[in-house]
Amino acid sequence: KLIRGEIQVNPLDNHFPPFQRHRRLRASGPLRSLLRETEVSVGDLILPMFVQEGLSGKEEIASMPGVYHFGLDNLRREVDELVQLGIPGIILFGIPLEKDDESSSAYAEKGIVQEAIRALKRDHPELLVMTDVCLCQYNPAGHCGIVRNGQIVNDDSLHLIAETALSHAAAGADIVAPSDMMDGRVAAIRQRLDAHHLENVSILSYAVKYASAFYGPFREAAHSTPAFGDRRTYQMDPANAREALREAASDVAEGADMLMVKPALSYLDVTQRIRERFDLPLATYNVSAEYSMVKAAAMQGWIDERAIVGEILTSFKRAGADFILTYHAKEFAQWQREVE
Ligand code: PBG
Numbered sequence: 001k002l003i004r005g006e007i008q009v010n011p012l013d014n015h016f017p018p019f020q021r022h023r024r025l026r027a028s029g030p031l032r033s034l035l036r037e038t039e040v041s042v043g044d045l046i047l048p049m050f051v052q053e054g055l056s057g058k059e060e061i062a063s064m065p066g067v068y069h070f071g072l073d074n075l076r077r078e079v080d081e082l083v084q085l086g087i088p089g090i091i092l093f094g095i096p097l098e099k100d101d102e103s104s105s106a107y108a109e110k111g112i113v114q115e116a117i118r119a120l121k122r123d124h125p126e127l128l129v130m131t132d133v134c135l136c137q138y139n140p141a142g143h144c145g146i147v148r149n150g151q152i153v154n155d156d157s158l159h160l161i162a163e164t165a166l167s168h169a170a171a172g173a174d175i176v177a178p179s180d181m182m183d184g185r186v187a188a189i190r191q192r193l194d195a196h197h198l199e200n201v202s203i204l205s206y207a208v209k210y211a212s213a214f215y216g217p218f219r220e221a222a223h224s225t226p227a228f229g230d231r232r233t234y235q236m237d238p239a240n241a242r243e244a245l246r247e248a249a250s251d252v253a254e255g256a257d258m259l260m261v262k263p264a265l266s267y268l269d270v271t272q273r274i275r276e277r278f279d280l281p282l283a284t285y286n287v288s289a290e291y292s293m294v295k296a297a298a299m300q301g302w303i304d305e306r307a308i309v310g311e312i313l314t315s316f317k318r319a320g321a322d323f324i325l326t327y328h329a330k331e332f333a334q335w336q337r338e339v340e
Contacts, residue, residue, distance in 0.1 A: 037318070038314055038317045038318045039314075039317075040310070040313040040314055040316075040317055040324075040332075041336075042085065042086045042087060042088075042329075042332065042333045042336055043086065043088050044313075044317065044322070044323045044324055045087060045088070045313075045323070045324055045325075045326055045328075045329040045332060045333070046087075046088070046089045046090060046091055046128070046130060046283075046323060046324070046325045046326070046329065047082060047087055047089075047090045047091070047325075047326070047327070047329035047330060048090070048091045048093060048132075048285075048325055048326075048327060049070065049075065049078070049079075049090050049091070049092055049093065050067070050068070050069045050070065050093050050094075050095060050221055050222065051069075051070050051071075051072060051075050051092055051093070051094055051095070051112055051113065051116045052069040052070065052071060052094075052095040052112065053094070053095065053096050053097045053105075053111075053112035054071075054097050055069055055070070055071035056071045056073070056074075057071055057074055058070045058071065058074040058078075061217070061220070061221040062220070063216070063217035063220050063221070063288075063292055064217050064218075064221060064288060064291060064292055064295070064327065065292075065295050065299065066295065066327070066331070067221065067291070067327050069095065069221070072112070072115060072116060072119060075116060075119075075120070076119055076120065076123055079120055079123065079124065079127065080123070080124075081330075082127075082329075082330060082333075083124050083126075083127060085330065085333035085334065085337065086333060087329055087330065087333055088127075088128050089127060089128025089129065089130060089174075089175075090120075090127070090128075090129065090130065091130040091131065091132055091177060091325055092113050092116055092117065092129065092130070092131050092132065093113075093132050093137065093222055094106075094111065094112045094113035094116070094137060094138075095112070095137060095222060095223060096111065096112055096137065096138055099137075099138055099139055099140045100138075100139065100140070101139055101140070101141075101146075101147075102139075102146075102160065103135040103138035103139045103146070103160055103164075104138070105138050106134075106135050106137075106138040106160065106163075106164045106167075107160065107163040107164040107166070107167040108167070109167060109171075111167065113131055113168060113171075114167055114168065114170075114171040115171075117129055117131065117168060117171040117172050117173050118171050118172055121171075121172040128174050128175065129172065129173050129174050129175075130173065130174065130175040130176070130177050130204060131165075131168040131173045131175075131176055131177065132177055132179050133161060133164050133165045133168065133176050133177060133178040133179065133180070133185075133189070134161075134164075134178070134179045134180045135157065135160060135161065135164070135180060136180075136222075136224040136226075137222050137223065137224045140227060141226065141227050141228065142219075142224050142225055142226040142227050143226055143229075143231070144157075144179070144180035144181060144182070144231065144234060145157030145161075145180055145182050145234065146160065150228070150229075152233060152234060154182050154183055154184070155184070157180065157182045157185075158182055158184055158185055158188040159188070161178060161180055161182060161185050161188065161189065162185070162188040162189050162191070162192040163192070165178065165189040165192065165193065165203075166189075166192045166193060166196060166198070169193055169196075169198045169201040170196065170198065173201065174201065174202070175201070175202050175203070175204050175257075175258075176189060176193075176201060176202075176203055176204070177203075177204040177205070177206060177260070178203070178205060178206060179206040179209060179262075180234070181206070181209050181231075181234040181235050181236075182234065183250070184254070186203055186205050186250075186251045186254035186255055186256045187254035187255065189203055190203060190254065190255040202257035202258065203255065203256050203257050203258070204256070204257065204258040204259075204260055204283060205251040205256035205258070205259055205260065206260050206262055206285070207244075207247050207248045207250075207251040207256060207259040207260060207261070207274075208236065208244040208247050208248055208259070208260070208261045208262065208267075208270055208274065209235050209236060209260075209262045210235055210236045210237070210238045210262065210263065210267065211230065211231050211232045211235035211236060211237065211238065212235070212238060212262075212263050212266075212287070213289065214263040214265075214266070214287045214288065214289040214290055215263075215287055215288060215289065216288065216289050217288035217289055217291075217292045218287065218288035218289075221288065238266070241269060241270055241273060244261070244270045244273065244274065245273065245274070245277055248274050248277070248278055249278075252278060252280060256280065257280065257281070258280055258281040258282070258283060259274060259278060259280050259281070259282050259283070260282070260283040260284065260285055260325075261274060261282070261283075261284045261285070261321075262284065262285035262287060263285060263286070263287040263289075263290060264284040264285055264286040264287065264290065264316055264321075264324070265286065265290045265312065265315075267284075268315060268316070268319040269319075271284050271316065271319040271320050271321055272319045272320050274320070275319070275320025275321075276320070281322045281323075282320060282321050282322050283321055283322065283323050283324065283325060284316045284319070284321040284324055284325070285324075285325040285326075286312070286313070286316065286324055286325060286326035286327070286328070288327070290312075291326070291327040291328060294308055294309060294312070294328075306335055309328050309331070309332060310332075313326065313328070313332065
């Protein structure tokens with residue numbers, strides 16, 4: 001009889017059916033690091049930023065601790081820091097002083113986003129400046145397209161959306177990202193940009209955007225809550241995944257350069273399916289409530305924030321995203337610095 005410790009083992013018991021020793025490859029830190037399949041780096045992250053017309057200084061957004069409304073001067077100062085930290089780019093959201101039915105401050109030559117683009121590109125020519133292209137912050141109805149008789153009309157909205165994208169591109173944006181979910185907007189934007197010799201400006205389409213409660217804190221931040229109804233006649237039903245493939249296929253056909261899935265966390269399956277079906281670069285948007293939930297729990301001391309954020313961001317890359325829009329970008333970059 002074999003004796004192991006105190007336990008007596010019958011030799012017959014040692015004849016286990018064959019099995020795999022997965023633990024062999026987890027035995028040490030260097031080995032785990034060598035075999036890691038996905039890794040998030042600062043270079044994968046884009047920070048969403050809010051720039052507010054007429055604001056001097058900055059104001060923290062109550063439902064998103066650590067995220068601010070910036071006046072233009074403060075935005076520039078903040079972006080200096082981001083560039084120091086190695087963050088490759090930002091996506092700008094504007095909060096205008098005036099809203100009107102035609103959303104005219106969305107495409108005004110001296111609009112707040114247009115001014116911000118010019119200033120940031122002057123300060124940092126290499127910084128990737130992306131813009132959210134949408135009308136909801138710019139009209140009193142708070143809808144992403146034009147409203148007529150209580151309906152959000154598609155084709156008339158396309159002209160204003162294309163005009164907005166053009167004004168961003170003309171101010172120097174590298175990438176325009178339409179988030180309005182009107183049909184045909186990628187085609188309309190591409191045509192308008194090309195007609196103005198802006199063929200090198202790329203389109204990151206919010207191709208798959210769900211009607212989600214996870215945008216709640218953002219709408220407070222952007223003052224863009226719909227005044228009536230909701231966004232379900234243009235944003236997608238969270239229950240649908242095949243529809244996401246149809247939306248993405250249209251945007252690819254219309255000339256999108258990159259695709260995006262939004263929100264990120266509850267839609268990892270969709271990101272994976274888009275990744276498998278299309279070869280375009282793919283992003284995912286880790287939206288406002290996904291950020292706020294982590295922050296709230298972290299502030300209570302209930303979770304290990306750094307570990308949770310690392311795990312969440314890793315899950316997006318594992319699902320197939322090439323890059324991530326996330327409010328955690330700056331802290332993540334700071335944490336990486338501390339580790340180095
Ligand atoms: C504008 C827009 C929204 C978000 C990005 N662009 C809000 C919405 O569609 O209701 C949400 C971003 C976030 O929640 O962080 N259409």
